[in-house]
Amino acid sequence: MHIVKSKDGTKIAYEKIGNGPAVILVAPAVADHTDAVLLAERLSMYFTVYNYDRRGRGKSTDSTTYAVEREVEDIEAIIQEAGGKVHLFGSSSGAVLALEATSKLGNKVNKLFLFEPPFIINDGRVPVSADYVQHLNKLILAEKRSDAVEYFMTEAIGIPAEYLEPMKADPSWEFMKSMAHKLAYDGLVMSDTQSGKPLPTDRWNVDIPTLVMTGENSEPFLHDGARAIADLLQYGEHRILSGQDHSVVMMAPDVMSTVIKEFFIQK
Known part of the structure; x- marks a missing residue:
């Protein structure tokens, strides 16, 4: 794996595969880059794919204190390695991290693909405890x-x-x-996006094409959250992936890679 140093000195490990426009894959909770290896292989036919270990996972090191901003800086460091401009894909909580990074890094991201950000915005599911x-x-x-x-x-x-x-x-x-x-x-x-309250209207400043996708078989609260964030973003769009659920990245990489390719390549 390749290594890039983040702004605070943390070493971020990543695999680079394929040729074409750069795509960074952002992993969800309890996952490292290995969860998306098959997806990266499929995408490498069309893109240069950067599949990395988030800080403290796999071969990446960590800092003594954590802040979401440090993870955004990790993504920024990979973007610089990729030439300064990328597409971002994130799934589950990794989608929310990709959203945060896009909001803070402005024109360094071309397009953003969010798969099932796990927002809880109403009474469709019991909210996550405040503590x-x-x-x-x-x-x-x-x-x-x-x-x-x-x-x-x-x-x-x-x-x-x-x-x-x-x-x-x-x-x-x-x-x-x-x-x-x-x-x-x-x-x-x-943060507080799983509290059962509507999403904040002023948290994310994203003005690039953004596709928010949910699996047809996923729980209703995921569809509610996806529609909500798509509506909040200037160029947000929500689509449903037929016959799939939250596990599609690992269980159906062919299906996932097809829709990612179509979105990132389309004009």
Whole structure:
């Protein structure tokens, strides 16, 4: 993997594959670049793809204190490596980070693709607790990594508690435990956008073409949030991806790459 230094000295690791316009893939919670390897391979037929480990994950290092602004600077550092102008794709909480980066980096982003930003803007789903990040940090400090993943799954994802035991038997649970100490980062990225209140009208300044997409089979609250952010953005558009759900990046990379390609290439 390649390494670029962010503004604060943090080393950000990334894979670079393909040729063509630059695309950066921004990972969601409990994920590193490996989750999007197949998607990156499909996209590399049309783009130069930068698939990176967010700070504190995979081969990237971390700083002693966290701020969302530092993650924006990480993306900016990769943009500079890519020639100063890119398309951004983010899924789930990674979509919200991509949105934040686009808002702050202005004309360094050509187009923005958001897949299922997990906003909770009404009573369509139980909101995330106001002390969510604080409770996660307490669990991590107490070395209760599995409990932290459980809390993330039930509180942020909304998975019923009775589904957790079978999930723990899957090897992916150990991987999520290894990244549990970064769950609070995504909680801070989401900020108060999972409170059940309407999205703030003045938080994001994005004036480029932005596609917000949800899977047809995804929960209604994800569709509500996607429509809301698309309506707020100057050139936002919401579309539904037939037959898919929140897992499409990993489970159907061919489908996901096709719609990404069409959006980023179209005039």
